Amino acid sequence: MNSHRQIAQAMERAVTVLTRRPDHGLHDDASARACWQGGTRITSHHACGTSMDTDMPVELGGSGDKVSPGWLFRSGIAACTATAIGMVAASEGIALDLLEVTVGSRSDTRGLLGMCGTDGAPIPAGPMEMELQVRIQAAGVDDARLRQLVDDGLRRSPMMDALRRHPPTTVAVQVDGHAVG
Numbered sequence: 001m002n003s004h005r006q007i008a009q010a011m012e013r014a015v016t017v018l019t020r021r022p023d024h025g026l027h028d029d030a031s032a033r034a035c036w037q038g039g040t041r042i043t044s045h046h047a048c049g050t051s052m053d054t055d056m057p058v059e060l061g062g063s064g065d066k067v068s069p070g071w072l073f074r075s076g077i078a079a080c081t082a083t084a085i086g087m088v089a090a091s092e093g094i095a096l097d098l099l100e101v102t103v104g105s106r107s108d109t110r111g112l113l114g115m116c117g118t119d120g121a122p123i124p125a126g127p128m129e130m131e132l133q134v135r136i137q138a139a140g141v142d143d144a145r146l147r148q149l150v151d152d153g154l155r156r157s158p159m160m161d162a163l164r165r166h167p168p169t170t171v172a173v174q175v176d177g178h179a180v181g
Helices: 004-020 069-091 143-156 158-165
Strands: 033-038 041-045 051-054 098-106 129-137 173-175 178-180
Touching: 004 069, 051 069, 069 098, 069 129, 069 143, 069 158, 129 143, 143 158
Parallel strands: none
Antiparallel strands: 033 041, 041 051, 098 129, 173 178
16 A cells, blocks of 8 residues: 555656646546346446446345445445545645545435326436545644545545536447447
8 A cells, every 4th residue: 555655756746747748637537337147236347357246135126235336336436535535635745544434325216216206207316415424534633624635635536526517428329239329
């Protein structure tokens, strides 16, 4: 595991390069490929060879023995936020003693099932609300400074940015190898 100094040095090198060559900052992110395994079991793959199974809870037809895609979403937000906060701390020479990010949400299962509310409007399938809880400690650093690190990390977290900004999303569909509509 890299120290906060090593992380800061790596970030400084990246800033130096991207200051000279800003065009190198824009890149395609590694794709995530999800493959249906039957039922509600899905295996997601990363180009590096890592794979992860998800499944739905028993009450929604799954086995309940794997994490759900929704949990993976919250886990990704928590990990991305913690990473961004840690990087901000490292860049400012602050050695963290504790950093823990917990992401919770409240959802209405009726949305996933395609149901409508009493007003006839479709119920959203995604979370109705989300909450992030951040625990952070660093010896000799005051509370206000640590709060600022969290705020800066939240602004720099790519996943938090995507949630706030709603980037355009396109969907390409293929049926039997042919593009459809």
